[in-house]
Amino acid sequence: MKKSINTLLMLSLILIMVAVPTLASTVTLRLGHLSNTDHLWHKACLKLAEEVKERTDGVVKVEIFPNEILGSERETLEGIRIGAADMTITGETLGNWAPKVGILGAMYLFRDSEHINKIASGPIGEEIEQDILDKANMRVLTWFERGPRYLTSNRPIRTPEDAKGLKMRVPNVPWFIKGWQEIGANPAPMAFSEVFTALQQGVMDAQENPLALIDSAKFYEVQDYVNLTGHIRQWIYLVIGEDQYQNLTADQQKALQTAADIAHDYHQKLFFKQQDELRASLEDKGMEFIEADNAAFREKVNNLVYEEFPEYIDLYERIQAVK
Template identity: 50%
Template sequence: MTINWKTPAFAVALAALTAVPAFAQDMTLKLGHLANEENSWHMAAVKFGEELSALTDGRIAVEVFPNESLGKEIDLINGMQLGTVDMTITGESLQNWAPMAALLAVPYAYKSIEHMDEVASGEIGDQIKAQIIEQAQIRPIAYFARGARNLTSNRPITSPSELDGLKMRVPNVPLFVDVWKSLGANPGPMAFSEVFTSLQNGTIDAQENPLALIRSASFYEVQSHVNLTEHVRSWIYLTISEMTWNTLSDADKDAVMEAAARAQAYERELFNDSLAADRAFLEEKGMTFVDVDGPAFQAAAKDAVLANVNDEIKPIVEGLFAQ
């Protein structure tokens, strides 16, 4: 049998075999992060992938790796700079490259979540993002709120004068240690895994963390009060490697930013719901929530904060305290 390669029928058949489907997947972005599957950051990352796939007719997919399964935070940042990782969720760790990233988590710099949003989405936030892009080669495309850190104890504490040498655990962050000393407490670094037992046996009397961690670590079993110090409000960025970003067309860059905006709005809904649920859970377990004199805490912490921030961001922090 002789095949006529020039017949219209063969041409149509050949085109059908070699044509690329309209919805073919062109790219898969690898997004690694440290949170577990139940965390709002993970759910927002999945939402980002769903939205980006829809906006690009399936051409760009996002594969999400929770629980540090793609690497620890610093490893992921390094991978993004080398081009082996596309995306991660990261925050003040970026100050290793971009000093302004320290502004993401300065004690008492933000009086409310609305104040934090104003900074993160405003001129200061733009300066932070620009420096991260330039000096870390990583592009922030959205930000997620983190739960404010609160002080738990076995008695109500409403002002710094009531701390009176309170033995408390803090993370191994010099700024945190110095701030709590300036407030009148007796802080000491300790691994998080040791906190519950230390509270149980009286080695320490207090600790500070967001409500979600107070709940998940079962601190309600060994602490009776949540003092609403809200001493650290902070945010964290959803980021994309600048190397990956530069491979995208303008239309796909627009799609990434739109998907990121939708993921940010979705995460905020989850965040607000989780705050209410965590408080209700802790109250059901018998914890008492205590309002504190926020301005008094902020005033007492100011000098220690300013002594611990670098000269580049100190004028900005002074401005935030003055608001």
């Protein structure tokens, strides 16, 4: 009897010793972002988490915190740098550490989605990602295209001449302010939460945003036209702290990258479908879509980078040269 008990104790001890390393080897990556749970970015993150779990047999878990639960975009980036977070979705804010990211805010830099894909997935994209790694100590896993920004108004805006003197709200971003001034409009920064009332009361004549925000903010109630200026086209990055990435095994790194590639394709498919649906929805709500002379608008801002942002001239010209 005593021998049996000793044998059972020995087997229990062995099982515990086997189990402890397995538990200790599990990894949880905290991914914080600013979007709500209905947003495409969040859906792409869920896809990423699902793929990572499957490809690592549950050893690596991606825990997602939407709605700025881990803090604002900048706060989450700071959190990654000190280990309080691991991953996030981020754009030009990274320019505070990696200057080359700032080029993404340039007006009329990208012609269309095909141009974006060639840059983001090509040598220039790799160069920007290397700048992020070298300067911010963060590794880019993939990128997601953002909806083009369009101008809404209560009169059709087809040419720069039509925009002359237009009182319009813009975010407090130098590219936006300088660019619309060059076009001839009268741009003014304003908190997004105040825009609807400003348009309703005539304090502002116009504003610019992607279709998703035009719809969710109900600008169709106070604006008649969506002018297809497409003045800003860009992407946003899914990043992980380099220290956190290096703490993963080689197989786990491979699984994470594969999952990110799948999440990218998943997002892009949803993105293009959503753009079509948003246009149809806004048209149903009474907004008219106006084709804009984008070549004329682009000509107005062509010299902006040379005059105001000389640090981006080389990168700007190389991006423009890609056909």
